[in-house]
Each structure stands twice: as C-alpha cells, then as structure tokens.
Amino acid sequence: MSDNTAQPLLRVRDLVVEIPTRRGLLRPVNGVSFDVERGEILGVVGESGAGKSITGAAIIGLLDSPSRIASGEVWLDGERIDNLDNEGLRKVRGRQIGTIFQDPLTSLNPLLPIGDQLAETAMVHLSISRAEARERALAALVEVGIPAAAQRIDAYAHEFSGGMRQRVVIALALIAEPRFVIADEPTTALDVSVQAQILSLLRSLCVKRNTGVMLITHDMGVIAETTDRVAVLYAGRLAEIGPTRDVVESPGHPYSRGLMAATPSPSELADKDLRLNQIPGSMPGLLDVPAGCAFHPRCEFVKDRCRNAVPTSYPSGNSHSACFLHDAEALS
Amino acid sequence: MSNGALVQISDLTKTFDISSPWLERVIERKPRQYLTAVEEVSFDIERGTTYALVGESGSGKSTIARMLVGLMKPTRGSVHVDGVNPDSASAEDVLKFRRQIQMIFQDPYASMNPRWRVSEIVAEPIVTLGLLSGRDAVVRRVGELLEQVGLSARDAGRFPHEFSGGQRQRICIARALASNPEFIVCDEPTSALDVSVQAQVLNLMRDLQRDLKLTYLFITHDLAVVRYMADQIGVLYLGRLVESAARDRLFSAPSHPYTQMLLDAAPRLDGFGRQHQSDSSEIPDPINRPSGCHFHPRCSRAKSNCAVESPQTQTAGASRVACFYPS
Numbered sequence: 096m097s098d099n100t101a102q103p104l105l106r107v108r109d110l111v112v113e114i115p116t117r118r119g120l121l122r123p124v125n126g127v128s129f130d131v132e133r134g135e136i137l138g139v140v141g142e143s144g145a146g147k148s149i150t151g152a153a154i155i156g157l158l159d160s161p162s163r164i165a166s167g168e169v170w171l172d173g174e175r176i177d178n179l180d181n182e183g184l185r186k187v188r189g190r191q192i193g194t195i196f197q198d199p200l201t202s203l204n205p206l207l208p209i210g211d212q213l214a215e216t217a218m219v220h221l222s223i224s225r226a227e228a229r230e231r232a233l234a235a236l237v238e239v240g241i242p243a244a245a246q247r248i249d250a251y252a253h254e255f256s257g258g259m260r261q262r263v264v265i266a267l268a269l270i271a272e273p274r275f276v277i278a279d280e281p282t283t284a285l286d287v288s289v290q291a292q293i294l295s296l297l298r299s300l301c302v303k304r305n306t307g308v309m310l311i312t313h314d315m316g317v318i319a320e321t322t323d324r325v326a327v328l329y330a331g332r333l334a335e336i337g338p339t340r341d342v343v344e345s346p347g348h349p350y351s352r353g354l355m356a357a358t359p360s361p362s363e364l365a366d367k368d369l370r371l372n373q374i375p376g377s378m379p380g381l382l383d384v385p386a387g388c389a390f391h392p393r394c395e396f397v398k399d400r401c402r403n404a405v406p407t408s409y410p411s412g413n414s415h416s417a418c419f420l421h422d423a424e425a426l427s
Numbered sequence: 428m429s430n431g432a433l434v435q436i437s438d439l440t441k442t443f444d445i446s447s448p449w450l451e452r453v454i455e456r457k458p459r460q461y462l463t464a465v466e467e468v469s470f471d472i473e474r475g476t477t478y479a480l481v482g483e484s485g486s487g488k489s490t491i492a493r494m495l496v497g498l499m500k501p502t503r504g505s506v507h508v509d510g511v512n513p514d515s516a517s518a519e520d521v522l523k524f525r526r527q528i529q530m531i532f533q534d535p536y537a538s539m540n541p542r543w544r545v546s547e548i549v550a551e552p553i554v555t556l557g558l559l560s561g562r563d564a565v566v567r568r569v570g571e572l573l574e575q576v577g578l579s580a581r582d583a584g585r586f587p588h589e590f591s592g593g594q595r596q597r598i599c600i601a602r603a604l605a606s607n608p609e610f611i612v613c614d615e616p617t618s619a620l621d622v623s624v625q626a627q628v629l630n631l632m633r634d635l636q637r638d639l640k641l642t643y644l645f646i647t648h649d650l651a652v653v654r655y656m657a658d659q660i661g662v663l664y665l666g667r668l669v670e671s672a673a674r675d676r677l678f679s680a681p682s683h684p685y686t687q688m689l690l691d692a693a694p695r696l697d698g699f700g701r702q703h704q705s706d707s708s709e710i711p712d713p714i715n716r717p718s719g720c721h722f723h724p725r726c727s728r729a730k731s732n733c734a735v736e737s738p739q740t741q742t743a744g745a746s747r748v749a750c751f752y753p754s
C-alpha cells in the first residue's frame with residue numbers, strides 16, 4: 096500500500112447510515128464528514144442516540160444488519176474502505192484499525208489466556224512466528240502497565256479487574272500496530288482514578304506510534320483533557336467540529352454552547368450562586384427529527400430559515416459549525 | 428446530637444454473608460465469607476441541606492441509602508430521621524417515617540411499572556399511605572405535582588415509554604414529592620441522563636429544595652454534580668467514611684489523600700492536555716480489604732503503621748478525616 100502522507104489518515108465524506116424498520120426508514124447518521132490525522136485524537140461527543148457508535152461501526156464495517164451505509168465514502172490512508180468485501184474488511188480490521196469498546200469482555204475471549212489471544216492476533220496480522228508473537232504479546236502487556244506481566248500472560252480475562260482488563264484490550268487493539276484506533280466509550284464503566292490511567296496510556300501510545308484515534312465519549316471533561324480536535328454530533332449530524340480548546344471555550348454552534356454551559360468548569364462551580372444553563376427539551380428520536388436544522392425547536396436563535404433548510408457547515412472561528420448564524424453571506 | 432439535624436446516622440455497619448452454599452462449603456472445606464460493605468459510618472444531615480456521598484463503585488453508597496430508607500436492616504448502628512428509628516419504632520411512627528422519606532433512583536424507567544399510567548405512578552404513595560380520600564382530590568394532587576416538576580397535568584394519562592429520560596426522572600420526582608416528604612434520598616438521580624437534560628433535573632431539584640425546605644442525601648460519583656448540589660460532603664472508600672467536610676472546604680483543602688486523588692483524577696473541562704500521574708494502582712477487592720487503613724496500598728503518604736492500625740476519625744472544626752497523616 097502506498098504511504099500517502101499528503102492525505103489525512105482517515106477521511107469520512109457525507110456518510111449516511113440507514114436502518115429500514117417497520118415504522119419507517121431511520122437515518123442515525125445523516126451526512127457526516129470529518130478527517131483524522133496521524134497521531135491525532137479526534138473526540139466524538141454527543142448525547143445518547145446522537146449516532147456516535149453507529150458512525151464508528153460504519154467506519155470499520157461492523158454495522159449490524161439491517162443497518163447499512165446508504166451513501167458516502169470512508170478512506171483510510173488513501174484507500175477506500177466502505178465498499179470492501181468481507182475478506183477485505185477483515186484484513187483492514189485488526190491490521191489497520193484497532194477497536195476498543197466500553198465492555199472489555201466483548202473484545203476478550205473468555206476461554207483463551209490473554210497472552211494466546213494477543214499472540215494469535217499478532218501472528219495473523221503481522222505474519223510472524225509463534226515465538227516472536229509471544230514475545231510481542233509480553234512486550235504489549237508490559238507497555239500497557241500490567242504489573243508482573245510475565246506471570247500474568249497466561250491468565251484469563253476474568254482473573255483481571257475491570258481496569259486491568261481494559262488495559263489488556265488496549266494491548267490487543269494496538270498489537271498489530273494499526274494506523275487508526277476507534278475507542279467507543281473505553282472508560283465509561285471505570286472509576287475516575289482508573290479512567291485517568293487508561294486515557295493517559297491511550298494518549299501516550301498513540302503519540303509514540305503516530306496512530307490516529309477516534310475517541311467516542313459523552314464526557315466533556317474527557318474530551319477536554321484527552322483530544323486534539325472534537326466533533327459534536329446531534330441527531331445524526333455534525334453540529335460542530337474544531338480544535339478542542341476552541342470548541343470548549345468558544346463554541347460556535349448553539350447546541351455546543353448549551354452543552355458547555357451545562358457542564359461548568361471547576362472555577363465556575365466555585366461560585367455559590369451559579370445556576371446551570373439548561374437547554375429546553377431533549378434530542379428528538381430518529382422518527383421525529385424536525386425539518387430544517389434538527390436543533391431548531393430547542394434553539395434560542397431560531398429563525399424562519401432554520402425551520403426549512405438544513406444548514407451546511409460554515410467557518411466559525413477556528414471551527415466549523417452547521418448553523419446559519421455563521422453564514423457570512425446571509426449576514427452581509 | 429446537634430439540634431438542626433433531621434437525619435442522624437451513627438456507627439452504621441452492613442456486613443453481607445457471601446459464603447457459597449452450605450454443601451459446597453463442606454465439600455470444598457471453604458470457610459464462611461463476609462463482605463463488609465459499610466463500616467461504622469456516622470454523619471448528620473441538617474434540616475433543609477444536602478449531604479452528598481461520593482466514592483467509587485462498590486464503596487457502599489447505595490447500601491447506606493437502602494438502610495436509610497428502611498429497605499435493608501443495618502448489621503450494627505442506627506438511623507434516626509426526625510428522631511424516629513425505623514427498626515424500633517411503633518407502627519404509627521413507621522407510617523410517619525415512610526411518609527417523610529422518599530427515594531429517587533438512577534434508572535427512572537426501571538423504578539416504575541411500564542404498564543401504569545403516569546397518574547397511577549405518581550398517585551401510588553398517596554393511595555398506599557392513605558393520604559387523601561376521594562378520586563377527585565387525588566387527581567387534583569397528581570396534576571399539581573406534575574406541574575410542580577415542569578410537566579403538565581395532561582401528562583397524567585400517558586405511559587412512561589412516551590417520555591424522554593429526563594421527563595421520566597421528573598415523573599419519579601413527582602412521585603417522591605407526593606407524600607410531602609421532608610427528606611429525599613437520591614441515588615445517582617442524573618447519572619443516566621444526558622448533560623443538557625441533567626442540568627434541567629438538577630436545577631429542578633434545587634428549586635424544590637428551596638421552595639419545600641427539603642433535605643437531601645445525594646449520591647453520585649460525579650464531582651461536578653456534587654459541587655453544584657451539596658452543602659456537606661462525605662467521601663467513602665471501601666465502606667468507610669474517610670472524610671466529611673463542607674463543600675468549599677472539601678474542594679479547596681481536601682485533607683484525606685484519597686479525597687485528593689479523587690479530585691485530581693476527575694476529568695476537568697479546563698484541563699486541556701493535562702497529564703495524569705500514571706500510577707497503576709487498582710481499587711482493591713472488597714472481600715479482602717487491605718489491613719489497617721484500607722487506602723494504604725495506594726497512598727503516597729502511607730507509613731508502616733497505616734498497614735496495621737485503622738485510623739480513628741479526627742475532628743477539625745466541622746471537618747472530619749480518618750487518616751494518620753492528613754494534610
């Protein structure tokens with residue numbers, strides 16, 4: 096494969112995922128575009144049902160039937176991967192893309208010692224000998240901070256605590272040295288002290304290896320501390336994308352503004368008279384996504400145009416926001 | 428006992444027998460096993476204030492909540508609410524106790540019968556406690572309660588699945604308010620909600636507290652939520668209360684090393700690119716809790732005595748801390 100460094104590592108263009116159901120055609124992902132660069136952590140944030148996991152699943156070709164990619168393109172390192180057959184996809188997963196899910200037990204085989212699982216994955220994807228693969232497995236466990244890794248290599252997943260299991264999953268996701276990693280709520284089930292360890296581990300490994308990461312979470316604090324850029328999803332569409340600090344400190348989309356105001360920083364919380372900003376209403380279900388901008392019924396800046404037309408993405412500071420407030424032409 | 432305290436918890440302890448079945452124990456020669464989920468926890472909650480319990484998973488928060496509302500009997504120690512101890516109260520006092528205390532749970536959907544209409548759900552405490560007589564009076568009260576939590580009296584005829592998560596939690600709050608309680612135990616009431624909706628529910632709970640002079644025990648592991656809601660905060664670690672202090676004091680000058688670790692580990696919205704010290708300490712097994720101070724294996728300040736003796740709670744002003752070397 097050509098190492099096409101002029102291209103972004105991952106490029107997603109106008110991705111649409113459809114689910115035919117008896118009650119109608121659902122579009123949990125509705126025209127999403129973004130890039131992830133090498134060595135970059137892109138955070139994907141949004142409320143429950145916004146389409147975060149389905150976006151991730153679509154990229155790695157793990158959509159459960161009857162969900163399917165209806166249109167759009169996914170490119171990894173200059174190669175189109177949304178139209179591969181099963182065999183092609185299987186090779187991309189594991190070798191090129193590593194995955195980390197919320198529940199480590201979904202990624203670990205309960206019947207196989209963790210060392211064998213790691214070695215197996217390394218052998219399949221890197222075409223190395225069994226002995227070499229075992230060495231790599233041990234090195235991987237040491238790297239993710241499993242204490243006494245040499246003694247623990249033949250233990251089973253259930254013999255580890257939740258935090259240690261998630262470390263093993265990270266080792267498994269990274270052992271074939273993938274270029275891109277999708278981590279879907281990797282620390283949501285863990286306590287804060289363990290979460291902090293796992294996130295710094297993920298970050299340092301990716302910086303060291305120049306791996307691109309898509310980190311899905313609904314925790315704005317995790318986004319602020321861990322990611323370089325952030326994409327805010329709302330009802331299957333990208334509301335805003337930009338450098339993390341810009342989106343957190345000066346959000347351009349009214350929805351991101353509401354989100355940030357609803358999650359105050361420690362200094363704001365020190366003020367006794369603080370009252371949390373609340374966005375009225377809640378995110379619509381997929382069968383009742385309103386016409387125009389999906390956020391318009393909850394938006395304090397709503398204009399007629401928002402009820403009729405879907406806003407495209409406009410520059411807003413260093414970010415891009417899908418909101419007519421930033422349509423320079425309309426303003427002038 | 429201070430005068431203003433509505434709730435008094437003293438030396439509360441809960442031990443679970445988690446032994447395997449008798450036959451298995453005999454065959455495999457295994458001893459009985461116990462898990463101490465809550466150990467000698469004492470604190471008071473002043474009338475009209477919020478006491479927050481924080482701590483990581485398995486630290487005993489929900490177990491304390493269950494004992495407080497009378498869903499579970501303490502192994503040792505006692506609970507008094509407005510002077511009434513549910514374990515030794517007369518039938519009349521037990522009724523008073525049940526009216527005065529209500530509970531709100533994390534998952535609003537799991538805590539209501541999906542086949543009941545909202546009106547039946549909200550009216551349930553009124554009916555079972557016999558608080559109002561006459562259908563009209565009950566219907567009127569349910570409408571009032573729904574409006575009080577920001578829903579509409581018209582919602583009474585609908586079913587829980589027709590509401591969003593935040594609206595369902597409002598229904599639970601309406602039900603909790605139905606018996607005019609003084610004290611509400613809230614076990615992670617917003618953990619299942621999205622942030623934009625969480626803010627609605629937290630603001631509502633604060634408004635209700637002010638208007639109805641409610642007292643809350645608020646359980647959560649989200650430190651930002653704690654800081655927003657609490658007057659006093661208790662920090663639990665493996666069943667023990669390691670620190671208890673006023674909100675500002677706890678956040679500006681945490682005294683127990685575990686409290687300091689918790690505050691430091693929590694992700695912050697202003698923590699751009701923050702590097703956490705990457706130790707790999709793990710939360711220990713609650714069945715075989717470490718000797719002495721349970722926190723000592725993870726503690727940077729631990730000295731040899733910490734592994735042997737269990738630190739007594741020291742009082743410094745309104746703060747209490749169980750540590751040999753507090754800061």
Ligand SMILES: Nc1ncnc2c1ncn2[C@@H]1O[C@H](COP(=O)(O)OP(=O)(O)OP(=O)(O)O)[C@@H](O)[C@H]1O
Binds near residue numbers: 145146161162380
């Ligand atoms: N098989 C399916 N049939 C119908 N709807 C589905 C199906 N799978 C997913 N959905 C819907 O698609 C939407 C997006 O789901 P997705 O799992 O991507 O959300 P998410 O942003 O990851 O949310 P969460 O934070 O809860 O994980 C949701 O509204 C979900 O109910």
Ligand SMILES: Nc1ncnc2c1ncn2[C@@H]1O[C@H](COP(=O)(O)OP(=O)(O)OP(=O)(O)O)[C@@H](O)[C@H]1O
Binds near residue numbers: 713
């Ligand atoms: N009925 C029970 N039988 C045996 N052990 C129990 C029982 N209920 C709770 N425990 C144990 O007691 C300890 C405290 O549990 P508890 O549910 O109070 O924790 P928690 O602080 O509420 O945790 P979380 O944040 O996960 O809700 C845990 O180790 C738990 O496994």
Ligand SMILES: [Mg+2]
Binds near residue numbers: 147148149
């Ligand atoms: Mg998801």
Ligand SMILES: [Mg+2]
Binds near residue numbers: 488489490
């Ligand atoms: Mg609990």
